[in-house]
Amino acid sequence: MHRTATSPVLRLLLGGAALLAIGAGPAPKGPTADLILTNARVYTVEEGQPWAEAVAIKDGKILAVGSAKQIAARKGAATKVVDMGGKFVMPAFGDAHAHPIFGGMSHARCSLHSGNTIEDYQRLIKACVDKTPGTGTIFGSGWNQTLFPPKGIPNKSFLDAVSKDRPLIFESDGHTLWVNSKALELAKITRDTPDPKNGTIDRDEKGEPIGALEESAMALVEPLIPAPTPADLEGAITYTARFFNSLGITSWHDASVEWDKNGSKALDAYQAAKARGTLTVHTAMDWHWNNDRGMDQLGDILKLSAKAKEIGLTANGVKFFIDGVIPQQTAAMLEPYEGTDVKGATQIAPDTLAQAVAALDAKGMQSHFHAIGDAGVRQALDAVEKVRGQNAAHDTRPMMSHMNVIDPADQVRFGKLGVAAIFQPLWACDEAYMRLTIERIGPKRSGYIYPANSIRKGGGLVAYGADWSVASANPLEGIEVALTRVAPGGTSAPLIATEAVTLEQALRSYTLNVAYVNHLEKLTGSIVAGKSADIIVLDKDLFRIPVQQIHQTKVLLTLFQGRAVFGKLDSVAR
Template identity: 40%
Template sequence: NLRSAEEIYTVIRDYIKNRPDEEWVRGNGWEIPVFPEGNPRKEWLDIIEPDRPVILYSADGHSAWVNSKSLKLAGIDRHTPDPLNGRIERDPDTAEPSGTLREDAMILVGKFLPAYSKKQIETGLINAAHKANHFGITGILDAGIGEIDGLYAYRNLSRSKKVNLRVSASQYAEPADWRKSLEKMKTLRFIDKNCRMNTVKFFADGVIEGRTAALLDPYIGTEDRGILNWHPDSMNSAISAFDKAGFQVHVHAIGDRGIRTTLDAYEYAKDINGPSDKRHMMSHIQLIHPDDQPRFNELDITASFQSLWAYPDDYITQMTIPVLGPQRAEWLYPIGSVEKTGAHITGGSDWTVSSLNPLDAIEVAVTRREPGEIKGEALLPSEAVGLSTMLKAYTIDGAYSLFLEDKVGSIQAGKRADIIFLDRNLFSIPSHEIHSAKVTHTFFDGKLVYEK
């Protein structure tokens, strides 16, 4: 929620002052629209910290801001080529790296970061689980974790009952070594009472604000169609192989080309392997071409929307609509259109990218306005959906997407008592007040795990 460069600089300075002994300065959360063209410069960090390497990931996780020390450590200079599926932003006059790295270019510096300790990982996970319970969340899909930095922690803490969450964890598959990853994941997958790992995560593309989302037609004023991380033939082969091996496949796809390529791969897998109940899903799905909107239902693909993003904030008005143009801007977050086709819809946060509170996202899906706005500008109000639709997306339909609809997601005799209480009836208040409702009690398996 830092809205100016000076606010961000102040936070960085205070952090560095209070941690003089840390080898690296690392963090995340800066908003891309704060900086001109979304490109903060290395020199601005050099003034604050010239001696230690600094890497700060953007709020959306698709860009990294680094100082000169980090670039030198990684050996990145004007002669360094862009990596596959990544981009090094450069000074337009000198071609020197300007300090912003996109997508896989982030790895050039990130690979030098020291690993988190087991204690740090477990402490972070316990704190995150408490925060989730605070917002009435009792089940999650963690859409991509490392074997060491997340999977073991989830499994061990779930078995020891130190977290009160039903967890569906996933592992990453990358274009270069997905076959090796498939064999490894077969040995890692498990299904416990409250924790499972049988989901694989693909990245089809990047994000529109970084011009790395894959588009069918170029970004306005350029010949650039973004970055499609997977060759379509490779994605077809990979998704069909994971499908055949019994994995649920979850794909990050934002641009219309990224979405279409992914739908094509799901269709290919269905043709090759036959229909099955894998409940594959696609997340974010920001720009869906009208021809592809019915395909979610036709292919039985769950549409996981992060509906908190579906209002006209700076990302939309400054970084998205101007590079898409008016025609494509009519396709942004078409939740209503996809719902009308009969597709399964779930709600997600993409936390820590944005708010973990489901009520924030539910309100925006209903109003298409910034939370709390009564008559402000709305983003494509024809794509708004009803409150009942979004409550189902966060309860029974969310449970369905994680193969838990027979256990949780509705209040029925015989199901586990994952139940929350709110301080008001959402159907009795104006829609612009939904985000202000508070969870007063969260029960997990009938046990009180949060009380306001």
Template identity: 55%
Template sequence: MPANFPTPVRACVRPILCALALAATPACLASPPPAADLLLGNARVYTVDPARPWAQAVAVRDGRIVAVGSDAELARWKGAATRVVDLGGRLLLPAFGDAHVHPVFGGLSHSRCSLHEGESVQDYVRLIAACVAAAPGTGTVYGVGWRDGLFPPDGVPRKEVLDAISDQRALIFASTGGHSLWLNSRALQVAGIDRRTPDPANGHIDRDPASGEPLGGLQEAAMELVQAQIPPPSEREVEDSIAWAARHFNRLGITHWHDAGIEVKADGSSPTLEAYRAVRDRGELSVRVSIALGGYGMQWQDARALEQLPALFRASAHARELGLAADAVKLYLDGVIVQRTAAMLEPYEGGGERGQTQIPEAVLRQAVERIDAHGMQVHVHAIGDRAVRQALDAFAAAAARNGVGDRRHMISHLNVIDPADQPRFGELGVAAVFQPLWACEEPYMRLTIQRIGPRRKAHVYPANSVLQAGGRLAYGSDWPVASADPLEGIEVALTRVAPGVDGTAPLLPEQRVGLAEAIKAYTLDVAYVNRIDGIAGSVEVGKSADLVVLDRDLFAIPVREISKAKVLLTLFQGRPVHGALDALERE
């Protein structure tokens, strides 16, 4: 190589010449690589790379992983300016991902009147009363975060509880899942909702069975009856909610998420896309984002049916112009089991209804085929076993019509999957997006089993059956519906018991998965459904240095202690976004 070649060119060309040489000289092979910016050593590195699952050290340069191996092997990457951090044997993993999250809804739900910390109806009363006192006047008080399971026996909240706090101003509170609203009498009155008000399509008003009077709960599409009373967030509030969610997720070791549904207007514009762009341009989007279009604010509307697709396709193209990835379409196929709005193959216990799908089956198939043909991913909300089957049937029809492609379609929630459909995820290449934290005995699960009966309980969250049949699991929290902490989710995936709860039997213990499988479902498989598995999701040379360091080794502690582990450091593109390198260095 000519001596007058520039140094950067020489550094690039020398390894190529060495690799091409028929008989490489020892001097050539011994040429040191460019120095790393960061060298993390003396660690237990679990790579999620089947070719080399374990290592001891990782070298990072320009935000990317340039070497993975033993301390001795990576010593050659150390230079005068290399930051060397001794991890003292701590566990280092690829950063976690989340395959199903609602950042705007979640961020706003914590910034407004938040009920997420409540553990009883009495807690909700206290929290709401404080919010009312903190916002004097006559306007609506709105908040998010109540859980159906805390309203026995039927999961339906009552207006009288809110009336006791205030009957002079509207009080409106969304459930954690966003499928239900809890109102006081004043909010019902302003909306003109009484016993004569008909249930809208794809929704219902909770009523007293004897009088027909509204009880205070609105389900699914019935929530639209009071939307005019809920003050919309400002542009800045939406932006701040995304930034807040990014910081929150970084603290949990998460650096990539799938936003499971944002609103899109008829012209293809989306305020949320613009908010993402603004947060990124402010330097506060410390996560990789994959976005599904057509969620809260514009769920699939039967009246417009397939007419909505051009607007969604335009929104996806505009996202690419903004430098954002919005290549998925979210379809809400059914509701939830507790409110009997999830679509079931057989009737619910104690009644003849089976729930309903929100999209006619023929329309669903046409939509999936067209989205698939457009090269986009389909993300289906399906909770009941009939909704799951219809979604899988639609994916099968799309593959038959369009051929098999790399679409990476996914179905989320999957509360009940009929045994006949469990192998179809692997057969069709459809990712199963479970919320592992839900798969345990707790108040909401008890209501769920009450609705479907003991026989169908055997089909609840069959994660291991799907996995063993060749399916791919990608874990998501559905935050803010549940905690986004991957360590809590991993523990429940391994135990099927709620964290910190003793004396409770596992929920279908045969559906437990292994630790390596659970970690993969929170890392590489989330990266797969987000279409970034080439740059994230595992500790491999060439990938982004998106890494986490934990305070204890998950492979060496009892499984019931996994949820107690803490994230000490989160790196995103080689840069700390939670914790500090200084704090990890040994004295």
């Protein structure tokens, strides 16, 4: 069924007016607030009544929203009242696609994120080697593929120049590892080593490995990477929560949680962080579907999901990796890459995917697809369509991430099938990685890059997630690009200007729509009575500044469940 503005799903998202008529009539009588934010420009993200002047909070929840006069009636003897001096207040952001543990660990280990040249990487890696005595592996992440033209494939020679005596292994985006000669030697990877299924050992013209391992080939050096300790994993979650809070984010969707036959160390780390009080975000999680296993893994996943529920965490999603990435030509395309006969390939058979999605749907589990090429997108949509034909009643809310290229015939299917489109808006602009993508797919298909507005106009729900730490997690940068299709502060031509969205649409995609895909829209995502008091204060009013200044806007205060987790209440008072 085609999803329109009057569909049940959108009525659920837009129905805040039914919960509270903001600013309509006298203030209700009732309990007094612990905290009142008043004299503010409050954008609620509730379409029925998007603006207010004040918010009352009690016991971590929003008690009332309305005019300053209305909310003043909620003041009691112990109420703290903060005059906002007209500052801009809105719901805290969510992130529909993040890797909190990977990201936290990547910054805790040997981080290359601050480097802008190969020489920078060598300097950063040398510093890691120097401060880590012994002969063990140096592992890190954060290198940029565009620094390795023409195909984004790095060479071991740059790492060998730093050290030939100990293995050096560095991850980029979860699809490629950059390794030195010592790592290849210890992993016994030679010219005679065959490419594994769904993986590539990049080689020179003589067949010798050059130091890049793609997709499943990364597993060949996995035994050399030091396993994180439980303290490392918990620390990564805590680091990410604090960092995200500083950006105004109080909910995330962990897009791929690792597990094995013995359970999930990641889930244990989440449980520890929650018990310690450092998990200052609402969390939804996806279990990583192992493409090398069959349906037998479903039982293990269901047990893990049940365990998560017992400890108060939401882990009802399963992440399917359908294909790879475009620069290395591992993303699955309907037609060959420009100037080649290579189409890439999907990593899971269509029938297997459809069977898995159907089985998960029957158990009330959410499917989440990593699909980048237009063929990968179609395969995922086809799997959902088969399930919809069997049972359209289950509210499992399948979601698909990345979708660098979507064939026009498939753009309308998101709304028809109820598949949420999870875009990384910061990528939808003229930047180095995108130029590499356009070179690979050619001019015609470059007209179908990140078609966020087309998906939305077709009735599809769009939510935003940064894919951090692959890209910046700052929602304010993403919002600007979503509106301009130009890099933050940039002056280049927009990347398909017709695919830009409005500010209201972008804010919804970073708040209420994230809550919806996380099955948490009754808890968070907008400022309305009864929801968690997840609220941010910005130093600029997004509706009253030039759009090119949005990325410069700063978060002054982040409240999670009514408690300041970034900034101080008194510092934002007039």
